[in-house]
Amino acid sequence: MAAEVSVPSTPAWARWIRAKLGRRTVPYLLLVPGGLWLLFFYVAPVAQLAAVSLQEGTFETGYLLTWRWANYTDALRTFSSQFIRSFVYAGVATAAALVIAYPLAYAIAFRGGRFKNLLLVMVLMPFLTPFLLRTLAWKVILADSGVVVGALQSIGVLAENGRLLATGWAVVAGITYNFLAFMTLPIYVSLEKIDPSLIEAAQDLYASPAVAFGKVTLPLSLPGIVAGTLLTFIPAAGDFVNAQLLGNPQQLMIGNVIDSRFLRVLDYPTAAALSFTLMIVILSLIIPYVRAAGTEELVA
Amino acid sequence: MTASVTSRQGVRPRGRLLSFIRRHALSFYAAVALGYLFLPVAVVILFSFNDNRGRFNFTWNGLTLKHWANAFEIPNLFDSLVTSLQIAFLSALVATILGTLIALALVRYSFRGRSTTNLLLFLPMATPEVVLGSSLLAFYLTLGVARGFWTVVVAHIMFNISYVVVTVKARLAGFDRDLEEAAMDLYANEWATFRKVTLPMIMPGVFAAFLLGFALSFDDFIITNFNSGQTVTFPLFIWGAARVGVPPQVNVFGTAIFAVTVSIMFINLALQRRQT
Numbered sequence: 052m053a054a055e056v057s058v059p060s061t062p063a064w065a066r067w068i069r070a071k072l073g074r075r076t077v078p079y080l081l082l083v084p085g086g087l088w089l090l091f092f093y094v095a096p097v098a099q100l101a102a103v104s105l106q107e108g109t110f111e112t113g114y115l116l117t118w119r120w121a122n123y124t125d126a127l128r129t130f131s132s133q134f135i136r137s138f139v140y141a142g143v144a145t146a147a148a149l150v151i152a153y154p155l156a157y158a159i160a161f162r163g164g165r166f167k168n169l170l171l172v173m174v175l176m177p178f179l180t181p182f183l184l185r186t187l188a189w190k191v192i193l194a195d196s197g198v199v200v201g202a203l204q205s206i207g208v209l210a211e212n213g214r215l216l217a218t219g220w221a222v223v224a225g226i227t228y229n230f231l232a233f234m235t236l237p238i239y240v241s242l243e244k245i246d247p248s249l250i251e252a253a254q255d256l257y258a259s260p261a262v263a264f265g266k267v268t269l270p271l272s273l274p275g276i277v278a279g280t281l282l283t284f285i286p287a288a289g290d291f292v293n294a295q296l297l298g299n300p301q302q303l304m305i306g307n308v309i310d311s312r313f314l315r316v317l318d319y320p321t322a323a324a325l326s327f328t329l330m331i332v333i334l335s336l337i338i339p340y341v342r343a344a345g346t347e348e349l350v351a
Numbered sequence: 352m353t354a355s356v357t358s359r360q361g362v363r364p365r366g367r368l369l370s371f372i373r374r375h376a377l378s379f380y381a382a383v384a385l386g387y388l389f390l391p392v393a394v395v396i397l398f399s400f401n402d403n404r405g406r407f408n409f410t411w412n413g414l415t416l417k418h419w420a421n422a423f424e425i426p427n428l429f430d431s432l433v434t435s436l437q438i439a440f441l442s443a444l445v446a447t448i449l450g451t452l453i454a455l456a457l458v459r460y461s462f463r464g465r466s467t468t469n470l471l472l473f474l475p476m477a478t479p480e481v482v483l484g485s486s487l488l489a490f491y492l493t494l495g496v497a498r499g500f501w502t503v504v505v506a507h508i509m510f511n512i513s514y515v516v517v518t519v520k521a522r523l524a525g526f527d528r529d530l531e532e533a534a535m536d537l538y539a540n541e542w543a544t545f546r547k548v549t550l551p552m553i554m555p556g557v558f559a560a561f562l563l564g565f566a567l568s569f570d571d572f573i574i575t576n577f578n579s580g581q582t583v584t585f586p587l588f589i590w591g592a593a594r595v596g597v598p599p600q601v602n603v604f605g606t607a608i609f610a611v612t613v614s615i616m617f618i619n620l621a622l623q624r625r626q627t
Binding site for chain 2: 062065075077078079081082084085086088089090092093094095096097099100102103151154155157158159162168169170172173174175176177179180181182183184185187188189190191192194196228231281285286288289290291292296305306309310313314319322323326327329330333334337341
């Protein structure tokens with residue numbers, strides 16, 4: 052009683068909540084504003100996307116929900132090549148990002164010493180330039196008259212009039228670069244956690260550095276690899292910026308189709324069907340990971 | 352004779368060179384990888400000084416400072432920057448408040464519906480941006496909502512909430528619960544404990560979450576593209592200009608943004624070092 056009086060800063064509403072509702076309702080009160088926001092602006096829109104994907108009609112006459120499942124088969128038949136290309140490009144870019152990022156994260160975690168934090172900041176720094184400007188910079192680097200194309204031509208990798216820009220290679224290179232931080236950070240975090248004495252113990256037991264790496268370091272960094280792979284693959288598969296700026300119309304990805312169907316062709320049902328399919332495919336790739344990790348780990 | 356001497360001498364340094372390479376291969380690789388990461392940044396900065404001919408700014412044509420001197424000359428470019436800053440500030444602010452409340456609930460309380468909450472927070476992060484953007488567009492179209500500044504703000508708050516929760520949660524989980532209990536032992540009630548102990552302790556995490564949300568919002572193109580209507584943000588300006596030739600002034604602002612954010616990062620790093 053005396054304590055209650057001595058702290059007059061308790062607002063009346065907080066006291067009222069505690070008195071009327073008890074402590075058990077506090078977490079729900081904390082959850083409600085953000086939770087409602089996500090229900091209104093994530094769950095409801097995705098449900099609406101699913102509804103639009105089953106509509107029928109034209110832009111001029113309006114679209115009506117007729118549960119037209121054929122929208123899916125039509126859309127996927129028409130745009131199967133863009134769909135497959137998205138996953139191939141995203142897969143190749145993710146693999147390339149893993150190959151580039153793993154040794155880099157390893158070097159920082161185990162050789163960084165007192166420069167660890169500085170090196171980590173340096174890995175993140177390039178991503179502070181605007182995304183679209185970074186991508187346009189690759190247009191300069193991979194230009195027909197540029198150094199990279201010239202070097203590749205002189206060693207015979209590219210034909211004399213061969214080019215990188217407006218090819219699938221340029222699109223994959225752009226995607227690999229743009230999402231590299233998402234691969235490097237989780238791998239670094241998992242490598243950083245490894246107790247160096249475990250690796251020393253393996254070497255004391257006569258494991259060669261290669262065997263110690265294969266039996267200790269690599270398995271312990273697997274959570275980072277899985278997280279990095281997902282974090283890179285998801286934005287890569289849905290991206291349409293790299294294909295638009297670095298590719299040509301032969302390298303369009305599913306994101307480009309969704310973008311143009313929604314905003315220029317105004318064919319909402321097809322666009323929604325493609326978008327919803329993309330979401331289902333991505334989520335089905337993630338579910339095994341979610342099962343293994345548990346929901347608590349998802350937002351850790 | 353001379354040949355045998357040189358060959359013997361030749362072997363040793365080569366062996367030393369090999370072992371040197373072996374020892375430093377990883378560091379050398381890291382340096383090359385960092386060079387690769389900074390290559391496009393260097394291009395962005397360099398081409399803000401390019402004396403470009405014609406509308407396109409893709410080939411180097413000599414040094415000039417005129418684009419820096421005339422940074423505000425391009426109509427709509429500066430307006431788009433201001434719009435982006437407003438959207439980033441508003442969306443980061445609201446998302447930080449909503450997300451911090453959720454993080455407090457998740458770390459401090461046990462309640463039913465916990466795994467549903469975790470899932471609800473995870474899904475927006477696991478959904479490709481093009482799906483987030485297009486589903487909001489489908490939603491707005493059905494409701495007949497006109498798209499513009501506020502529909503973008505709403506969308507950015509939505510995708511920022513999850514990132515705020517993750518950032519604040521990391522800070523909350525790392526700190527000593529005993530401090531809060533000590534405050535309660537000294538007859539502080541829950542509200543006073545929160546204000547005097549919990550909030551100051553998690554403030555660095557909350558601030559970091561705000562900065563992250565600000566950066567994500569400021570640089571977002573894909574979701575904004577679907578929900579902007581006639582509103583033009585900085586990324587949308589670049590996208591529109593990319594078809595007809597991006598003016599070098601865009602590189603000027605890109606360089607300035609880079610310089611400002613890098614300074615913030617280094618100040619943050621220095622502050623962290625002093626604290627520990």
